[in-house]
Amino acid sequence: MNDIVQKKLNILADAAKYDVSCASSGNNRANTQGGIGNAVNCGICHSFTEDGRCISLLKVLMTNNCIYDCAYCINRRTNDRPRATLTVEELVDLTIGFYRRNYIEGLFLSSGVIKSPDYTMERMMLVAKKLRIEERYNGYIHMKAIPGASSDLIHQAGIWVDRLSVNIEIPSNPELKRLAPEKNYVDIYRPMNFIKENIIAQKEERKHLRHAPTFAPAGQSTQLIVGATPESDRQILSLASDLYQGQRLKRVYYSGYLPVNEYDQRLPAIKTPPLVRENRLYQSDWLMRFYKFKANEIVSDEHPFLDLEIDPKLAWALRNLHQFPINVNKAPYEMILRVPGIGVQSAQRIIEARKFRTLNTQHLTKIGVVMKRAKYFIVNNELPASVFDLPSETLRKQIILGDKPKPKSQPDTQLKLFSFGDNVKPLRLTTNLAMLD
Amino acid sequence: MLLVYDGTFEGYLSVVFEVYKRKLEPTEITAKEHFQHTMFTSKEEITTDFDHAERVWKGLQQKLKPELNQIPYSAWLSGEKGIEMALLEYIRQAFILPLSVEGNFGDANILTVRKAARRVMREAMRVLQFVRFQCTLDGIYFSAISPEYDVLPLTIKQLQNRFADQNWVVYDLKRDYGFYYNKKTSEEITLADKTFSRSTGAMPANLLQEEEGFYQQAWIGYCKSTTIRERLNPKLQRQHMPKRFWKYLTEKKR
Numbered sequence: 273m274n275d276i277v278q279k280k281l282n283i284l285a286d287a288a289k290y291d292v293s294c295a296s297s298g299n300n301r302a303n304t305q306g307g308i309g310n311a312v313n314c315g316i317c318h319s320f321t322e323d324g325r326c327i328s329l330l331k332v333l334m335t336n337n338c339i340y341d342c343a344y345c346i347n348r349r350t351n352d353r354p355r356a357t358l359t360v361e362e363l364v365d366l367t368i369g370f371y372r373r374n375y376i377e378g379l380f381l382s383s384g385v386i387k388s389p390d391y392t393m394e395r396m397m398l399v400a401k402k403l404r405i406e407e408r409y410n411g412y413i414h415m416k417a418i419p420g421a422s423s424d425l426i427h428q429a430g431i432w433v434d435r436l437s438v439n440i441e442i443p444s445n446p447e448l449k450r451l452a453p454e455k456n457y458v459d460i461y462r463p464m465n466f467i468k469e470n471i472i473a474q475k476e477e478r479k480h481l482r483h484a485p486t487f488a489p490a491g492q493s494t495q496l497i498v499g500a501t502p503e504s505d506r507q508i509l510s511l512a513s514d515l516y517q518g519q520r521l522k523r524v525y526y527s528g529y530l531p532v533n534e535y536d537q538r539l540p541a542i543k544t545p546p547l548v549r550e551n552r553l554y555q556s557d558w559l560m561r562f563y564k565f566k567a568n569e570i571v572s573d574e575h576p577f578l579d580l581e582i583d584p585k586l587a588w589a590l591r592n593l594h595q596f597p598i599n600v601n602k603a604p605y606e607m608i609l610r611v612p613g614i615g616v617q618s619a620q621r622i623i624e625a626r627k628f629r630t631l632n633t634q635h636l637t638k639i640g641v642v643m644k645r646a647k648y649f650i651v652n653n654e655l656p657a658s659v660f661d662l663p664s665e666t667l668r669k670q671i672i673l674g675d676k677p678k679p680k681s682q683p684d685t686q687l688k689l690f691s692f693g694d695n696v697k698p699l700r701l702t703t704n705l706a707m708l709d
Numbered sequence: 710m711l712l713v714y715d716g717t718f719e720g721y722l723s724v725v726f727e728v729y730k731r732k733l734e735p736t737e738i739t740a741k742e743h744f745q746h747t748m749f750t751s752k753e754e755i756t757t758d759f760d761h762a763e764r765v766w767k768g769l770q771q772k773l774k775p776e777l778n779q780i781p782y783s784a785w786l787s788g789e790k791g792i793e794m795a796l797l798e799y800i801r802q803a804f805i806l807p808l809s810v811e812g813n814f815g816d817a818n819i820l821t822v823r824k825a826a827r828r829v830m831r832e833a834m835r836v837l838q839f840v841r842f843q844c845t846l847d848g849i850y851f852s853a854i855s856p857e858y859d860v861l862p863l864t865i866k867q868l869q870n871r872f873a874d875q876n877w878v879v880y881d882l883k884r885d886y887g888f889y890y891n892k893k894t895s896e897e898i899t900l901a902d903k904t905f906s907r908s909t910g911a912m913p914a915n916l917l918q919e920e921e922g923f924y925q926q927a928w929i930g931y932c933k934s935t936t937i938r939e940r941l942n943p944k945l946q947r948q949h950m951p952k953r954f955w956k957y958l959t960e961k962k963r
Contacts, residue, residue: 278927285934308874312867317949318838319960321936324945331935369924372850372875373842375959408874530939545939624812635815 280356281366287336287347288382291439291495292527296328296377296412298490299434309371309378309411311434311490316377329380329414330370334358334396338384342452343539344441344500346532347384357386363399368407378412378434379403389420397425400432412490419459423466427487430470435490435522438464443508447501451538467492468519491522498553499529499546500539504576506567509556513567516560526553552578559585562616563609581672586612589649590664596649597660601630613645644674711752716740718785721793722762724755725800729765738793765800772803777811783826783833786858795821833860837867839954840879843911843925844918849876853910854957855883865895882910909956925959932960 297315317326335357336347346353358366363381370376381399385392396415403409413433417426430436438460442448445457467488474487494515496508512524528545556578559565563585570584571577579587589596589612598607600622608619618640625631625639632654637643648660648667662670712727712735714720724738736750744752770778784796798818803810813819835856842850850872861881865888868879873892880887880900888895905912914922955961 274923278923278930281927282930282934285931289935289937303870303873306874308872310870316834316838319932319958320946320950321932322943322946323937323940324942324949325937325940326949327932327935330931332931366927369920370928372844372872373924373928373959374840374852374872375928411871530937547940621812621814625814627808628813629815631815638817638820639814 277358277362277366280358280362281332283354283356284333284336284358285331287353287384288331288333288380290346290527290530290532291331291380291382292325292525293380293414293437293493293495293523294326294328294331295435295493295523296414298522299412301410301412301434301489303410304408307408307410308368309409311378311410311412315412318374318376328377329412330367330376330378331380331382332358332363332366334363334381334383334392334399335386336384337386339387340385340452340454342441342455343533343536344451344497344529348533351533360395360398360402364402364407367403367411368409371409371411376411378414380414382416383418385418385420389418390422390425393418393421393425393429397429397432400429404432414490417463417467419455419463421463423463426463426466427470430467430487431485433488435492436467436488437493437495438467439495440511441495441497442501443496443498443503443511444501447503451501464492464494464519471520491520493521493523493525495525495527497529498526498550499542504571505549505553505556505578506571506573506576508553509560509567509571512557513560524557526550526557548580549578552580552584556584559588564606565610582668583612585610586645586671590668593664593667597651598649600636600650600652601626611646611649613642613647613649615640645671710735711744711747711750712738713741713744713752713754714738715757716742717757718782719759719762720755720757721785721796722765723758724793725765725797726758726761727755728797735794735797738797743790769800769803772810774809774811780811780823780826783829783863784822786829786860786863787825788858789825792821792825794818795825829858829860830863832856832858833863835951835954836860836864836879839950839958840864840868841957841959842872842877843959844921845912845916846918848918849878849889851878851880851905851910851912852957853880853882853887853905854954855881857953859884861886861888865890869895880910882907909962911962929960929962 295315296311297313299311300313301311303310315328317328319327321327336353337355337357338347338349341348341350367379371378381396383392383396396418400413400415403413414435414437415429415433417429417436417438419438426436440460442451448455448457470487471491474484477484478486496511498508515521515524528547528550529542530545531539531542533539534541556570559570560567565588569588578584589610598611600608605619605623608614608622609616614622621639622631622636625635630653632652633643636646648662648671710733712724712733714724721738727733728735769781773780781796781799784792795818799810799822802813802816802819806813810819811823814823836854840852840854842852844850859881861879864879868877869890872890876891878887878889878898886897886899889898904916
């Protein structure tokens, strides 16, 4: 272990940082006798970078050499960048060394494609195998399946890792072909389907044979780049929805496009990544996964893009005011979840708490409901009913106004002891003293 | 009536036992170290009885949801003012209510207990997140941290499962005690001779293994390289990783 490894690590971590996936969740893997590490279902973040993203896994490329020339990728072969490759041993040592110091929750291994997809995939698979067998490592491993690699190698990798994933990157096939002529959707979907089928088959087998090996037990995920191509939010979200339902993906990540290859005319010229849009997409994703929303409720043909000013749940509520107000003491869970200002936790708490008593506003506030939002959409026995007659547009303005932070310099109404207004003449202490004489 | 106990959880459970046995109506329950003399309330000190404590705990466990049965202990660990009385109400309701007490969020006492427990569990999680081991010359992985609440006992099982094949120490600098794990079991220890920094828990380089420096540098370098400069958001970083932990973090050392 030396300076060269350190330099290689820096290059390859820098090259891997644009992959936003970080989760170490979705699987409970127990440690084995005399082994090191385990994985917990909830996942653990061990650090946070200055951009506020979590570091859970050692996210690194095996190599940033690549035979492809994709317009959106910093590692494309025509870019003049420092290139490096970590050996299988170096990757294993770094993972174990970091893990033992509690720096990380596991390894996230991706790679540029060298020589051929099979050659690359095999070396990546060897890293996982060596960790599991020689080091008796039971921590988390997330591996990228290289599009075009043989199913046999992907199958082998799946046995050793917790999560396998293939990145779609560009949310539509024509755009992908334009930006990455060497790639196409068929190559991406083939391994994705293969992984899906293996996960299902292996789960079935483990019902009968308890000790049958697992296959990517934490499922698969993917990433979509947002803002590099002209797809609408509607296209992106319906793709994501298909992926969750059809491909049974655990997560879809959205990555606001960063202009990494500014010279390429095929890409839009933007200065800053579309962070708000990315955030709204994640909120919509949450609505689909945890709030039982359907993609076509969040965006539709009339509203193909998300409202950047307000969150998608509020936007839905404002478009569907006829469904409100709802009674928190009676409405079903699914409907309470849809109230702006009530999250999953508050909704669950309401369901539990109302078995004991009728809930009033004070209860709701204490439970964690954001009343300044929710008050427009709920009734209990005490709220005035007049606020519900507001038209959607007025309500929208009112809520946006209410969200703005109050100006800091509020006029002080309390009189201060030692400050004087403009027209009050300060008493002269000396004159007072003189008068005492 | 004011009841005083010795400041241990067993002591507290003994108080609960007495309250039930003698049908007491305490107005306050407090640990000895926080006790302040008052003029008008009568005060009684309850001696800790492990049998009584166990009976209360076992009885209580039968009334609680299995996945939420550590809430009373976690809430008590918060050491918040008045938590003892809120917890007594929680226990009372657990024994008499036909519904599971955990869901009674409309009751101020129950909510207080659940919120306190949540804060404590979050702090335990933070220890698991932010503890950093340094490998010493004698092959012991050492780490020190000072959590807001006394949560090390809640983290030991997880650390044992995870770092099963290495010797390690986690040390609470604030409360001056820790746990040592010898690849089989872990025991509570207090280090009289502190060879490490009392404020940051850092060991001097001459007591660390040679490769330790490499891994620390590699980690610091990794954290820098993986940052996306175009997206800096220090506020978000602090929100997830409170500044009070930074002095223990290898990657935040200067």
